[in-house]
Amino acid sequence: MTQDSLGAYLPRTSTEALHPSGAVEVQPLSFRHLILLRFLKNRLAVISLLTLLLSYGLTLVAEFTSPYSTQIRFLDYVGAPPQLPVVWGDSGTFIWPPVVYGLKQERDPETFVRIYTLDRESRLPLGLLTRGESYQILGFESNRHLFGVEEGTFFLLGTDTQGRDLFSRIVFGGRISTTVGLLGVLISLVIGMTVGLLSGYLGGAVDHVIQRSIEVLLSFPSIPLWLALAATLPNDWSPLRTFFLITIILSFINWGHLARIVRGMTLALKNEEYVISARLSGGNVWWVLWRHLLAANFSYAIVAATLSIPGMILAETALSFLGLGIQPPIVSWGTLLQDAQQVSVISQYPWLIMPAGFLVVTVLAFNFIGDGLRDAFDPHAQL
Amino acid sequence: MKRYLVQRFSQMLLVLSVVSLVSFLIIELPPGDFLTTLQVQLEEQQLSQEQIDGMLKLYRDRYALDQPWYVRYWRWISSIVKGDLGYSMLMNNRIDVLIGDRFLLTVTISITTLFFTMVVAIPIGMLSAIKRYSVWDFIFTFVGFIGLATPNFLLALIMIFLSVTVLDVSSVAGLFSPEQVFEPWSLPKVLDLFQHMWLVVIIVGTAGTAGTIRVVRTKMLDVLNEPYTDTARMKGISMMRVYFVHALRVAINPVISSVGLSFPTIISGSVIVAMVLTLPTIGPLLLRAVMAEDMYLASTLLLLLTFMLVIGNFLADLSLALLDPRIRHDQ
Numbered sequence: 001m002t003q004d005s006l007g008a009y010l011p012r013t014s015t016e017a018l019h020p021s022g023a024v025e026v027q028p029l030s031f032r033h034l035i036l037l038r039f040l041k042n043r044l045a046v047i048s049l050l051t052l053l054l055s056y057g058l059t060l061v062a063e064f065t066s067p068y069s070t071q072i073r074f075l076d077y078v079g080a081p082p083q084l085p086v087v088w089g090d091s092g093t094f095i096w097p098p099v100v101y102g103l104k105q106e107r108d109p110e111t112f113v114r115i116y117t118l119d120r121e122s123r124l125p126l127g128l129l130t131r132g133e134s135y136q137i138l139g140f141e142s143n144r145h146l147f148g149v150e151e152g153t154f155f156l157l158g159t160d161t162q163g164r165d166l167f168s169r170i171v172f173g174g175r176i177s178t179t180v181g182l183l184g185v186l187i188s189l190v191i192g193m194t195v196g197l198l199s200g201y202l203g204g205a206v207d208h209v210i211q212r213s214i215e216v217l218l219s220f221p222s223i224p225l226w227l228a229l230a231a232t233l234p235n236d237w238s239p240l241r242t243f244f245l246i247t248i249i250l251s252f253i254n255w256g257h258l259a260r261i262v263r264g265m266t267l268a269l270k271n272e273e274y275v276i277s278a279r280l281s282g283g284n285v286w287w288v289l290w291r292h293l294l295a296a297n298f299s300y301a302i303v304a305a306t307l308s309i310p311g312m313i314l315a316e317t318a319l320s321f322l323g324l325g326i327q328p329p330i331v332s333w334g335t336l337l338q339d340a341q342q343v344s345v346i347s348q349y350p351w352l353i354m355p356a357g358f359l360v361v362t363v364l365a366f367n368f369i370g371d372g373l374r375d376a377f378d379p380h381a382q383l
Numbered sequence: 384m385k386r387y388l389v390q391r392f393s394q395m396l397l398v399l400s401v402v403s404l405v406s407f408l409i410i411e412l413p414p415g416d417f418l419t420t421l422q423v424q425l426e427e428q429q430l431s432q433e434q435i436d437g438m439l440k441l442y443r444d445r446y447a448l449d450q451p452w453y454v455r456y457w458r459w460i461s462s463i464v465k466g467d468l469g470y471s472m473l474m475n476n477r478i479d480v481l482i483g484d485r486f487l488l489t490v491t492i493s494i495t496t497l498f499f500t501m502v503v504a505i506p507i508g509m510l511s512a513i514k515r516y517s518v519w520d521f522i523f524t525f526v527g528f529i530g531l532a533t534p535n536f537l538l539a540l541i542m543i544f545l546s547v548t549v550l551d552v553s554s555v556a557g558l559f560s561p562e563q564v565f566e567p568w569s570l571p572k573v574l575d576l577f578q579h580m581w582l583v584v585i586i587v588g589t590a591g592t593a594g595t596i597r598v599v600r601t602k603m604l605d606v607l608n609e610p611y612t613d614t615a616r617m618k619g620i621s622m623m624r625v626y627f628v629h630a631l632r633v634a635i636n637p638v639i640s641s642v643g644l645s646f647p648t649i650i651s652g653s654v655i656v657a658m659v660l661t662l663p664t665i666g667p668l669l670l671r672a673v674m675a676e677d678m679y680l681a682s683t684l685l686l687l688l689t690f691m692l693v694i695g696n697f698l699a700d701l702s703l704a705l706l707d708p709r710i711r712h713d714q
């Protein structure tokens with residue numbers, strides 16, 4: 001946003017009339033409004049936020065967004081390469097709606113490896129809201145999918161070594177991987193803020209014990225500790241239960257950093273006049289913490305939390321990649337990348353590395369939003 | 384200074400003792416123990432029930448597995464303090480023999496990565512700050528963000544991918560050339576190690592380097608905006624001297640502490656990268672030990688890694704105190 005477009009909000013010192021009547025309109029901005037304006041100024045952060053909102057929206061209704069479900073196997077199309085939609089025909093003619101070419105399967109006469117070639121004869125028209133597998137979502141039953149082909153098959157990003165549609169699996173995996181980040185940060189935000197506020201406000205022996213414990217917690221190298229903790233989960237638990245436990249394990253370490261930041265802020269704030277007067281007016285510990293110190297700390301905690309989401313997502317991916325995290329049949333980006341672990345597989349099916357792209361974009365977006373929020377909350381920042 | 388040292392050192396000892404208890408308990412946590420794993424293995428070998436029971440009893444007596452956890456913890460930690468790392472049930476070998484070379488390699492990789500991080504990040508961060516908003520600044524900022532967003536196991540995967548598709552080689556990043564692997568340690572072997580290690584160091588160090596570049600850049604910008612750098616400039620001192628002597632001296636402080644902070648990332652990173660590339664370091668061994676619930680081996684490895692980290696942080700604080708008189712005298 002440029003200086004000019006902001007001018008309407010900013011108090012003017014000169015008597016230049018904004019209004020035809022000659023009156024100067026002065027509109028004070030609320031703190032929230034200022035933050036919003038500063039955040040909107042950061043284009044990268046805004047684009048990232050929109051991207052993430054879109055991807056959360058699309059993965060939330062993964063059953064609808066993805067052409068197929070995660071477990072359905074196309075035995076005729078094992079390890080099929082990506083089929084890209086075609087808009088311009090071979091002779092340069094414009095094709096609408098876009099089509100995908102069907103796949104022809106052959107065997108290499110020497111190695112018996114499956115080879116797929118595009119069959120330019122079979123043109124499958126690509127449609128929106130096509131009929132496919134039925135699914136249930138939020139109590140509704142439907143068989144409409146966001147896009148797809150009505151006849152034949154369409155694998156936007158190819159299939160994996162078991163003939164399952166990679167794009168659909170990425171969408172479903174995205175739901176798990178991004179939820180782990182949000183849920184885990186929510187848990188560590190609650191623990192970190194409570195412990196940090198108490199530690200800073202009460203001081204003395206409580207503070208000392210809490211700080212030493214956090215120090216011990218942060219002394220562990222995170223991946224080996226997560227490994228050890230994740231290995232303690234019994235194998236016979238349901239995948240969903242494992243998922244929640246993994247999330248809790250990840251936030252178990254993460255809250256330490258947050259608690260330290262909040263404690264530092266609380267130490268600085270607890271001798272401010274308004275806090276002291278709240279205490280002297282008879283507010284009990286919880287009231288002062290909740291109404292005054294939490295409110296003052298919240299923006300910093302949010303920034304720190306946003307910046308720690310990428311770490312959680314990466315940690316989940318790493319654990320699942322090693323086979324210690326999310327268990328099948330639930331898919332996450334980590335379990336998808338597990339397939340790409342072997343050199344032999346990746347040289348034959350290079351598109352299996354695609355989940356990594358989605359992972360990197362998501363993590364980047366969270367980093368940019370965190371940076372944008374930090375700048376927006378900075379009280380010394382200029383508009 | 385002496386008081387600060389003593390205080391910091393006793394704090395480190397306290398942390399270490401709690402860490403040892405926690406790492407033992409975490410490995411203890413899951414239901415079942417190594418005997419469960421062993422029993423399954425023995426049953427697969429079609430042994431008779433008496434043979435299996437005899438074997439289990441042997442292990443139970445030898446490793447005191449029927450004792451309560453605090454007895455075992457005490458036996459374990461007191462022998463470690465005496466310098467005896469114990470015996471691995473899984474590998475049927477002495478733990479110090481098992482991890483000798485692996486530990487050495489892990490330490491070498493971590494420390495080399497740490498130096499790599501500093502040597503690469505400080506000049507680039509300075510350049511980015513001095514030539515702010517230049518093409519170089521944008522390129523390094525962009526690369527830095529990508530580096531932060533790419534987990535190092537993914538980087539390892541991509542390296543495998545590239546070497547298979549582009550370079551057409553089958554082995555990616557061993558730590559030694561084939562003829563040196565089983566040789567005893569010698570100067571040529573060490574040189575061979577350093578020739579092969581660079582790829583691993585880059586993979587492990589990228590995230591930390593990217594983070595440190597951001598820190599150096601921000602701090603340099605802060606310092607370059609201070610009036611005293613203007614004063615130095617106006618006095619006619621050469622720009623190089625202003626940057627390196629006046630600015631860097633002050634800006635280096637948070638960099639040292641951030642390098643200390645990136646040490647955990649490096650150790651974690653080297654563990655997971657080693658698993659992907661199957662390097663002969665501690666990482667893959669820890670994974671196996673944890674999976675088989677060989678708690679003495681797993682706890683010892685976890686303790687060793689944490690030990691490295693705590694000592695690393697201690698050294699970082701020490702160098703901070705040496706560099707910054709405010710920390711030295713404040714205590």
